[in-house]
Amino acid sequence: MNYDFRYTASRRGFLAAVAGAAISASMRTAVASAIDERQIKVAPGETRFSGADGPPTAVWTYNGTVPGPALRLRQGQPVRITVENGLDEGTTVHWHGIRLPNAMDGVPGLTQPPIRPGESFVYEFTPPDAGTFWYHPHADSLVQIGRGLAGPLIIEEAEPVAVDRDLLWLLQDWRLTKDGRIAGGFGSMMDASMSGRVGNLVTVNGQAQGGQTVRAGERLRLRLANASLARMMALRFEGHRPIVLAIDGQPCDAHEPEDGRLVLAPAMRIDIALDMQGDPGSRHDVIDDFYDGLAYRLTTLAYDKAPPLRAHPLDAPQALPRNSLPEPDLANAVRQEIVLQGGMMGGGKLAGVGGMTGMGMPGMNGGAAWAINGMSMTGDGHAGMAPQFTLERGASCHLTMRNETAWWHPMHVHGFSLSVLSRNGSPVPHRQWQDTVLLAPRDVIECAFVADNPGDWMLHCHVADHQMAGLMTVFRVT
């Protein structure tokens, strides 16, 4: 299950990059380095979750594969990615977690028109931060991600990080019927108003029940990305002690997670250092036990029989070099608050659902099940979304997010990384920056960022059903 990082179009991409550089140089003066050219075609296809001999499942793909090809880009090097839409419906690509110009953010209606069937859109940006990111559609997201559209996006450090191997596990959750097809019923009101469309098959790099071959003594950098629609995960590496190096692509102080458990909500990424201190030939399960009573084995670390790579364990892993994120000025920050409301057992606080203890099923008849500050923006993004608040460019914003619902919400902010200050009044350690912050029921999170990037930016829950049913807002940076 070793992920193949090679990008199949690299040779063609290289030639195009040379040509692109020549053209750009004649038109612009500021281009310092060659533009990296990539092509992505979105189209229906099929995949086999249980190896080459398993039954095929019809899916939607980037360049014919599930997950899509790993895009490995260089920090600070401009890239131009042409996305061609071979679906029968509009799509966009959101480069999740990348700080980029607003027009490249891939939100239909808000930052670009959807790419219509048969048409293409060229995304151009220069990734400022090294780390683990991912890409996915932001149009009809529930269906498009649920049918397989997701791919890893790795921004490489200028200087390689000292590990023996750099691995990636892109985790996807599928809701399949008994005969192995992707189940219909997208947008069910029960899913929308409870925990979202959690599935019944989890894959690692597109494969179910595979194993990760490892060698005794080696140090892995393992990049974990949860590309599920709704499934929260809490991973335990039996017999091993993962060290967290980065969250959502942004390096933090190297630390062991609480209880050795890596909580990874939809859209989150965690990079860990994993020292393989097991015996040659041994096997160790990786367990996801997020949901009570529903723990399962995600995969297995399978040691080959070779003797250990080194005689003595390595020293503790070093922190990764930090990206140059602007530091918020907390003393002079503008304070904003968003309150998450609604859902089942939500006390009926949602406007239009009634103020009683019980309620009809929120989200019934295609209505909103959730709201932010009393307002439900539903769907994937559309023109004319009025900003919840406006920030002057360059201002520091101290943002409080308050979850008044009975459900978990990974809140994703587009265009920025947030310095996470506190959770329920306790300081958050390890100097963490995140673009997707998980709020447990009733949690209050305080975070801060510098509004240095102009545009209308989305802030929404990344449980796709929750976003579609109203857990979404927009803010403006002038």
Place this chain on the structure above:
Amino acid sequence: MKLTYALTALGLAIATPLPALAATIEAVMYKNPQCSCCEAYAAYLEQNGFKVDIKPVNNLSQISSDAGVPADLEGCHTIMVDGYVVDGLVPVDIVKKLLTERPAITGITLAGMPAGAPGMGGEKTETWTVYAFTKDGKAPTVYAKE
């Protein structure tokens, strides 16, 4: 033979307020692992002569849909009991009526989470309509009102 006996016992249970006379009715509840109302409803059933095996599942809407519950009438959990589907917070006397009358339907459902329903807090503020559904594509019909 056994079935007839059980049904007679059930009939007695409905006729008298003493649930101890009824045989224990086995039920399996599929529920969202993070929803607490369903557990309160299961406890309510257990106080009324049922034995409820709670199974947390992440794909409840799929189970409910496979069980034939119409999408616009989903309750917050799905119970399989004695050959029937009981979806949502249906009052126990209506469940027992179903198991006694044994109509030719797939099951019954009380949509949503109405205030005052068993397992929910609050005061009952409206008439609840419990619908009967089948798997033959016919429109749901009213089974009971309370």
